[in-house]
Amino acid sequence: MKTNRHDKILLAHGGGGQLSDELIRHHILPKLRNDTLAELGDSAKLNLASKLVCFTTDSYVVKPLFFNGGDIGKLAVCGTVNDLAVAGSAPIALTLSLIIEEGFEFELLEKILASISESAKANDVNIVTGDTKTVETGAVDKIFINTAGIGVRLAGVDLGFEKIAVGDKIIINGTIGDHGLTIISQREGIKFQSQLKSDCVGLAGLTCQLLKNTSGVKFMRDPTRGGLAATLNEICRGAGLSIEINEADVPVNPTVRAAADMLGFDAITIANEGKFVAIVSLESVDACLNICKNHPLGKEASIIGEIVETRDAPIVEMTTKIGGKRIVQMPYGRELPRIC
Amino acid sequence: MLERIYKAQNLMDTACNTLGRQINIMEVCGTHTVSIFRNGIKSTLPKKIKLLSGPGCPVCVTDQGYIDIILQLADRDDCLIATYGDMIRVPGKGGSLETKQPNANIKVVLSSEDALQLAKDNPSRKVVFVAVGFETTAPATAVVVKEAAQESIDNFCILSGHKLVIPAMRALVSEKNHNIDAFLCPGHVSVIIGFGAFAEIVERFGRSCVVAGFEPLQIIEGLGEICRQLAAGKAELKSVYTAVVTEQGNTTAQEIIAECFEPVDGYWRGLGKIEKSTLKLKDKYSRFDAFKRFNITEMPGEDMSGCRCGEVLCGLIEPPECGLFGKSCTPEEPVGPCMVSSEGACAAWFKYGGVMGSGYQEIRRPGSQ
Structure with a gap:
């Protein structure tokens, strides 16, 4: 069935003719097959259980394409799944758009597609429609991927900044900074790169469990680019309330800490791809933490701080390990390009 | 603890x-x-x-005159500038190394070894290593100068801006x-x-x-x-750093600095000309001295208008006292070097203290009520 006459992508693979058809039918479809996708229609027809849906999109341009703990394919599935998950929905379906540079090796494309397939299965979503374009050498760097996703909101769940109140607790499901530092270390060829591993993973299993079994979750967000610092600042601005966190309670893998120190980064500003921050009511915090800790993706979950009254302007303040206080700023964000 | x-x-x-x-x-x-x-x-x-x-x-104390020299060299087609990353954003006359167009003459390196390698890989270009830093980076520069001499890598030279504390x-x-x-x-x-x-x-x-x-x-x-x-x-x-620091220090590193460099009077941002404060290559290595090779004399530069980095560096003012701080000078668009380098006082104030700056120094101590 496989008729791989080429070992590299040609411009014609995106031309809409025979080679395009071959690429889709012989390389993409076999890996991602499901009934909806197999129709290869102009649009996917979906039958959703609810009118309340979440809809999101994200593009993935990570360099390098393959990194310890994942690759661009896994990232493209998990990243979009996580955006749906933290909005309080169960992911149902994804789209997949590939923009491929002429000359890209089929072997690598196959690896990426296999990874997409595996991640979609692991997150219980189907790739239901997609698109493939090829561009001349230099127009993109090897391969860029866009995925859009649709999820059904969980019954009775309505998350939002406006729900957040003074006294609410802040939970994170594990260590910070692993993804961003893995990428930068691998890119720079730094010697401790083998000990670093991206946390890239889909979170819907854990977030759905949390939302179905407790009622105190008010808001969730995945701290990707800009790291925990950016997410906390967004929450602070969105809710109009201040945040206090305790440095000693923020989980950081020791290798990440050492790598961050060496490279002059602050782990709190570094991207994650398998973490969520949840704002939960004081009454439900123990139950939430318990659910996280009993789930494989939340073993190192921790209560890192709380929502407090604003004095002058909403700020994120950190109590450091030595008992000092400092502001956690919104990172200005250009230290690490193309990490996702 | x-x-x-x-x-x-x-x-x-x-x-x-x-x-x-x-x-x-x-x-x-x-x-x-x-x-x-x-x-x-x-x-x-x-x-x-x-x-x-x-x-x-190191980036902050480098005088504006030195920055302007790098920018001039970057204009030459026969030159390839090898520099540590944080130098490229320091503004000088007509922009910075980062904004210079075309910028094909500028390469960011992580070490002095990378700079020497660049020279080996580009034999037709004159590779100028922007050698800045204190006694901590000077030995690494000295090592590659010696290596270039031994291997006769004649298209390599350094623009020494090394400073002594x-x-x-x-x-x-x-x-x-x-x-x-x-x-x-x-x-x-x-x-x-x-x-x-x-x-x-x-x-x-x-x-x-x-x-x-x-x-x-x-x-x-x-x-x-x-x-x-x-x-x-x-x-x-x-x-109180007894595990690592000795009274004599690292004598091997001191020897290699002394073998390659001699202290001469040099310009510092904010501090002006300081006697025997800057490292110049000794005569026996002068063929690797970019100042000599391009016949340049370092002159004190003019700081960017309104920038008070010099006073910050002397401890005379704190960053928020500068009129540009957090307004026209931010880490995104720095005016002075203290906002460029992540180790600069202005960048640290901005990043960790917020634009509210000095107002934040509120005392809540772990031991106090």
């Missing part, structure tokens, strides 16, 4: 009570500056203790109106030069010099030791 912090804080309280005035302690190391801000150390100190960020960040400290405390009570001395530099090198500052100028590492606890203990001395009316030389 808390006990050691409390002990140091008690020493600080005693010093504040005994002296009954503001105590100014200057750190001369960018890594200290960052650690002080990142760990919120200022918020744990008595109000009367003021930490000043001195000339400890002690002459800068001497210059600061030689000023009549300086306000520095003591120095928290740099850990990295001391590993190379040895803590004994600071004896002159203690003996001749009567200022305490305490070498500390970069962990927040070491910094606090260093400040505690300084306060112990101040309360007792003494100025002593001490290292």
Whole structure:
């Protein structure tokens, strides 16, 4: 069935003719097959259980394409799944758009597609429609991927900044900074790169469990680019309330800490791809933490701080390990390009 | 750990009570500056203790004249500029290395070895290594100069802007109106030069010099030791970074610096011309000296209009006192080098103190009610 006459992508693979058809039918479809996708229609027809849906999109341009703990394919599935998950929905379906540079090796494309397939299965979503374009050498760097996703909101769940109140607790499901530092270390060829591993993973299993079994979750967000610092600042601005966190309670893998120190980064500003921050009511915090800790993706979950009254302007303040206080700023964000 | 912090804080309280005035302690190391801000150390100190960020960040102390020379060399088609990353954003006449178009002549390197390799890989170009930094980076530059000499890599040269810490400290405390009570001395530099090198500052100028590492606890203990001395009316030389720093320092590194370089008068941002403060290649390596090769003389440059980095570096003002801070000068669009380098005082204030800056230094100490 496989008729791989080429070992590299040609411009014609995106031309809409025979080679395009071959690429889709012989390389993409076999890996991602499901009934909806197999129709290869102009649009996917979906039958959703609810009118309340979440809809999101994200593009993935990570360099390098393959990194310890994942690759661009896994990232493209998990990243979009996580955006749906933290909005309080169960992911149902994804789209997949590939923009491929002429000359890209089929072997690598196959690896990426296999990874997409595996991640979609692991997150219980189907790739239901997609698109493939090829561009001349230099127009993109090897391969860029866009995925859009649709999820059904969980019954009775309505998350939002406006729900957040003074006294609410802040939970994170594990260590910070692993993804961003893995990428930068691998890119720079730094010697401790083998000990670093991206946390890239889909979170819907854990977030759905949390939302179905407790009622105190008010808001969730995945701290990707800009790291925990950016997410906390967004929450602070969105809710109009201040945040206090305790440095000693923020989980950081020791290798990440050492790598961050060496490279002059602050782990709190570094991207994650398998973490969520949840704002939960004081009454439900123990139950939430318990659910996280009993789930494989939340073993190192921790209560890192709380929502407090604003004095002058909403700020994120950190109590450091030595008992000092400092502001956690919104990172200005250009230290690490193309990490996702 | 808390006990050691409390002990140091008690020493600080005693010093504040005994002296009954503001105590100014200057750190001369960018890594200290960052650690002080990142760990919120200022918020744990008595109000009367003021930490000043001195000339400890290599990018910050580099004079504008030197920056303008690099920019001129970058215009030459026959040159390839090899520079550490944080230098490329320092603005000079007509932009920075980052904004220069075309910028094909500029390569960011992670080490001096990478710069030499660049020369080997591009035999038709003159590779100019922008050699900045204190005694910590000078040995690495010396190593590649020797290597270039041995292997006759004649298209390689260095634009030495290497600076020495002690002459800068001497210059600061030689000023009549300086306000520095003591120095928290740099850990990295001391590993190379040895803590004994600071004896002159203690003996001749009567200022305490305490070498500390970069962990927040070491910094606090260093400040505690300084306060112990101040309360007792003494100025002593001490290292609380004993695991790493010796009195003599790294003699091998000192020897290689001495073999390749000699100290000459040099220009510093904010401090002006300082006697024997800058490292110049010795005559036997002069063929690798970019100043000689391109027949350039370093002249003092003009700071960017309104920029007060020079005063920040001398501890005369704190970053928020500069009119540009947080307004037209931010890490995104820096005007002065102290906002460019992540180790610069302005960048650290902006990043960890917020644009509200000095207003934030509110005292809530772990030991107090």
